[in-house]
Amino acid sequence: MSVTNAGLTNRSALANAQRVVVKIGSSLLTSQAAGIEHEKINSYCAQISALVASGKEVILVSSGAVAEGCKRLGWSQRPTLIHQLQAAAAVGQMGLVQAYEDALSKFACGTAIVMLTHDDLADRQRYLNARGTLNTLVSMGVVPVINENDTVATDEIRFGDNDTLAALVANLLEADLLIILTDVEGLLDSDPRKNTNAKRISTAVATDPSLDTMPGEGAGVLGRGGMVTKIRAGRLAARSGADTIIASGHEADVLTRVLGGEDMGTLLTAEISPLNARKRWIAGHLRAKGSLSVDAGAVSALRDRGVSLLAAGIIQVQGDFLRGDVVRCVSEQGTLIAQGLSNYSSAEIDKIKGLNSDVFAQVIEHVVEPEVLHRDNLVLLEET
Helix, strand or coil: CCCCCCHHHHHHHHHHCCEEEEEECHHHHEECCCEECHHHHHHHHHHHHHHHHCCCEEEEEECCHHHHHHHHHCCCCCCCCHHHHHHHHHHHHHHHHHHHHHHHHCCCCCEEEEEECHHHHHCHHHHHHHHHHHHHHHHCCCEEEEEECCCCCCCCCCCCCHHHHHHHHHHHHCCCEEEEEECCCCCECCCCCCCCCCCECCEEECCCHHHHHCCCCCCCCCCCCCHHHHHHHHHHHHCCCCEEEEEECCCCCHHHHHHCCCCCCEEEECCCCHHHHHHHHHHCCCCCCEEEEECHHHHHHHHHHCCCECHHHEEEEEECCCCCCEEEEECCCCCEEEEEECCCCHHHHHHHCCCCHHHHHHHCCCCCCCCCECHHHEEECCCC
């Protein structure tokens, strides 16, 4: 397959990744005999806390609840029946939460458990609520530990593997980097079971069709992911501009070494940055849900200074829209200025238009952000 030659250059930029989603698989955290292996969790948490201390935002997607539940219930293999999976998850989640709480607290690092189902990310309101909660946690230096909510998920809405969940979380939070830790060194150019000279692929573009020919592997008796799901996850993460590293979790200090630019694992590069990906998506929405008429001062600020849109500059609200919908900004003369994601519904903006953010709480029930349209979620447009 084709491999880019820009690996070291791209890897040197990984140190600049500010928001990082880390996925750790069951095989790295658990065993059939012991269930959760606390020494391994302690090692990963030491690395994560060091990254947080350096100013990075880390979101952890962790497998292991079902495997721990199987151990506690005396099952030697992962069950296939949904209710047995849910029972194992419910039992095992207790141990998983306690293990991360104990490990991260040793490094004075706060943690929170967040359980998600596919429905949480498919429903707009729940999607926004999940994003708001997670953004708040990481802004406070807390490490969210995310797992699929196997306890209540059904066959139809399960993510199917935590690789996919991790990629969706990277999309949700517009992360810079997704790190998938597994029990192999990365993508290989051939099947090592058939070719003892199989070589690790250092770097490839996530969308490269040659990746479809990569040899796969099973997930073991306690997991449910494989290399195919990791490639798929890398492509999904790339949609929002996040690069992906697939690396061996058995390597010492793997997280700090990857973010230090060391050539390990496989780097799947996205073709655009998270910010550009989000703005391209916003600009591509041809049918906005509403529009905001803004005064001359707001027009100048948006065009000349690239700032956020504040309620103080809004004159009139048109349309019926909800928080998170795409809306347009127009001048008093009707000229199209910009388009962005609204932090408030049309009804809420109608109440706060012309006001400063410090009085929002007096007129609306839920105060989300001081900006109506944040500059990171806003694109300047020219009317055609």
